[in-house]
Amino acid sequence: MICPHCERNLLRKERAGNICSHCKRRYALDPKTNSLRLNDLRVRRITTGLTDGGRIQVTPGQLWYALSRKRLREGEFAPGCAGGAFFGAAIVVLWAAIGELAFLLYVSGLLLAIGFGILIARQLGAGRGIPPMTRGAFRSEALAEWRRVYGSLPPGVVDDSGHPWPRRPADAAPPNAVLVCADPSIAAFLVADGLPDRHGIALVQRPEHVPALLPALPPRGPVLVLRDIDARGELLLRQLREALPGRPVVDVGPSLRTLRGLPKAVPYREPDRKPTAEEMGRLTALGEFTEDELKWLAQGWRFPLVGMPPARLLAVLDRLAEQVGRSLDAGRRHAAEVGFMTWPGAAGPGPDPAGER
Structure with missing residues (x-):
């Protein structure tokens, strides 16, 4: 491997204890001692790409997926x-x-x-799509060692632990839209890059948090949904649409059928997190999925939110929020012209519900 400090090519015997025998400096990751075969230079290179050259910030979950893609695509069963x-x-x-x-x-x-x-x-595909290092292990092993050596996460990576969903103050301005996102990595990513504040969006973790915000939303203010593309994600979207009749509920991500047709989209699976028979029965009863898609979902496959290219995901959400804002502005202008109704909240841009596109 190449020393990340002096860039000398090191044999295994020249890097005992993760210390370069030439420059005597410690590095974090050795491809021979971690299941993702990571080294410091690869982590830096992938991080630079994810952050769009430092233009945006990303999270450990997004970094984990980007570093795992190649191994997920290849698969590994009984190595050696x-x-x-x-x-x-x-x-x-x-x-x-x-x-x-x-x-x-x-x-x-x-x-x-x-x-x-x-x-x-x-x-036949045994072992394919099963992460050789889980997200939890990536945090507790690879990133923990990185922090021990360098004192912080890789440049451009923000911590996604804790509770990244912002708590709205009682005197906060009414939101233009609600965004449901259960993945803490993506929630932390959106907050770090300023999307909720930039567009007046209330970011929540679970569907049950939505009803409390509905009275503050404009009548046409949408509920946006960011979800993993898997069995439970499909059910979550339909649960929200059933629970909120008359309210635009917008699926922000691409459809399962679209993603399965993209050669660069790499799914993964966790055998111990397969959907239950009851969940698959509900999906089958919808009549919206082919037999092959139902079999794929039943095996626990998923396209995770953290697998969506960060810069592209942020651009899609920005564009959607701007469309929603233009729609609400048009409604506010019409209400002012009529003169008998005012919209809640201060005037300003607010989200064209994607459901009306």
Whole structure:
């Protein structure tokens, strides 16, 4: 690997204890000792791309996905086991030939069967899409070591721990729209880049937080939804639309069908977080998904919010909020002309509900 400080190419024996033997400086990540095969230079390079050269800020969740994409696409099942099985079979055959131990041929046959079984399983996709390092492990292992060495997160990365959803003061101006976003990484990203304040948007974590804000919203002020594209995300969107009849409920992200058709969109899955039979039954009853899509969702696959390119996500939300603002401004102007009705809140830009586009 390349030393991130002196840029010398280091052999494994030249970097014991994550210390370069040439410049004597410590680095954080060694590709031989972490499951994502990370090194400091790669983390810096990916971070620079995510932050659009430092124009925006991103979060650890977004960085985790960007660093995991290649491994998620390739997949990994029983690494090294197939080669070990074939090597073992060759050794056993040689031993059987030298020692004239015919029964060992059965052992070699078993090892060959295991090796071919692993290869077939890999070809069929076993292990594909399962993160080799979870988001939690990335934070507690890779980022914790980075902080120990450099004293802070990588440049442009803001902390997403704690409660990133802003608490609205009692005397705050009425919002133009509500944005539901359950992922703390994306909530922290939006707050760090100033989107809620810039457009008068109330950012909330869960659907049950929305009703308390409805009285303050303009009649056409929308509820925007940012969600993972997975089984539970599909149900969340429909739950909100059923609970808020007459209110524009806007799905901000692309559809499942669109994302599955994009070659660069990389999903992942967590086998222990598969949707329940009851949840899949509700999705099937909607009649909106193909049999293949339902099978995909049932296996726990998802396109996560943290996988959306940060600069593009921010641009889409900015553009949507500006459209909503123009629509509400037109309504306010009409109300002022009529003279018998005023809109709640101070005059100013406020969101064209995407539901009316």
